[in-house]
Amino acid sequence: HDAHAGLQKHWQGEYTRHLQQRLARSLDYLNQSPRAEVRAHLRSFLALLNETRRYPHLTQEALRLITRLHPLPVRWGLGYLWESEMRFALEHTPPAQAAARAEYQCDLGDVHLFSGQFEKAIRQAEAALASPSPPPTLAARAVRILFTCLRSTGDPNQADEWIDGREHGSWATSQPGKCRYHESVADLQAAVDLYRREDDLFNA
16 A cells, blocks of 8 residues: 555656646747747647646746736637636736736736626726726726726716726826826727737738
């Protein structure tokens, strides 16, 4: 019995070392490969990350891989595949890294928005705005998500209040400038332009 337990422990250790090596090789591959190739192997990265979650001591290595890949899957229109990795990263990103958390929250908000899950999108956007001093571009994204969701769910008055900065002081007081609407529109236009550039890059 002891011999069997020892052998099992040995192979478990070997397997986790194998996973660590695969994570390290994946990071090297991402640093050296064009994005078109990375996109073609996304499902392999997802399978590796899914297996890695079984071993909590590999969390930091998994986070490094997620951070290196993000936000490419969202830009490729594959947010539905990437959602669980964003949630995992958000769960393990400390509050002190407010900007990183806000980015994941906005990206999750967009994924929910585009799939019609407006209540979930609103929760993520509100969480991003509630973070201490969110970067202006992320605050604009969060307001744009809220505006679109509230309009889509038949609450145009509250949507307009968000855009005007009257609804919540965190948005109205933390962001400079008189008009929040233009920031949100500029953010949306930048996102559209980015998606178009990525689409041209990968489908040329």
